[in-house]
Amino acid sequence: MIKKQLFHIILLALTFFSFCVAAQTSSYIVTATKDTIDVDKFDIQTKKVKIKINDDKKVYDYEALTALYDAKRQKHYEKISPVYVEYKGPSGKTFFAERLTKGKVQIYKCLMNQLYIPVTNSIGGVAGGSNSFFVYYIGLEGLAPEMLCYYEIEMSKEEYKLYKLYLHSSDTIQKEIEALFFSEEDKKEDAVINLVERYNQWWKKYKLE
Known part of the structure; x- marks a missing residue:
């Protein structure tokens, strides 16, 4: 009897653990009222975010959301309003960017699509098009970030x-x-991200001392 009860307790514990793991690995959105909602997937568009939960689809304005998490890609996105935006995309000065670090100092990465206005070229044709590039921002948690660099982190x-x-x-x-x-490494982005993450961990411990 005792063994049977113990078996059921272990089974329930394993079921609960599996549920927790599943919950932690699901995509979600965070609303402006600080509610976290699990979603199947989401699509960040110009000034709105489309989400899907089972067969239900819904559209949120940027104002209604603060953060997103893509479990499949393991990427966090946060809504930011940088101090200065040189190249404004369709979403203007407020947009969602991938958060690369967590803690006191946060680095964000955003894909910018810059459209060129069609103009007449020297041979009478019309030239236009677009250019895509990454923009990085850095800032303190809870405050508006400032621009860090374009394209990639190079430690300029x-x-x-x-x-x-x-x-x-x-x-x-x-x-x-x-x-x-001063190092001669060609790629420094991963090293910088790691350095900031370690600093954030140190700062958290430093505050508690």
Whole structure:
């Protein structure tokens, strides 16, 4: 009898654990009222987000949402309104961007589609088109971010100054920023993201001490 009861308890525990894991790996949206809603998928469009839950479809305006999570791609998106936007897309100054770091210092990545206005060229034809490129932003959690760079993180001189400013108070991190700046690595984006994540973990621990 005891073994049978124990078996049922273990079975219930495993079922509950499986449910929790499934819940954590599902895509979701976060509304402006801080409600989290699991969704099958979503599509970020100009000034609106289309979602699908089972067979039901719904459309949200940007104002109604604050964040999104794509479980399949394991990507977090947050609605941001940067201090300055040089190239405004169809969504204007407020848009959803992929959040690359979590914590005090946050880095965002956004694909910008810039349209060229058709103009008459030198041979009488009409030239126009579009150009797509990534724009990166950096900022403190809860505050409007500022532009970091275009295309990819390369640790340019301007980027270096911003990292030194944002990742302050940790001598170890500051030294690693300098080392990365002077290193001859071609690709530095992953290293920078890792550095910011480590700083955020350090800052969280530093505040508790």
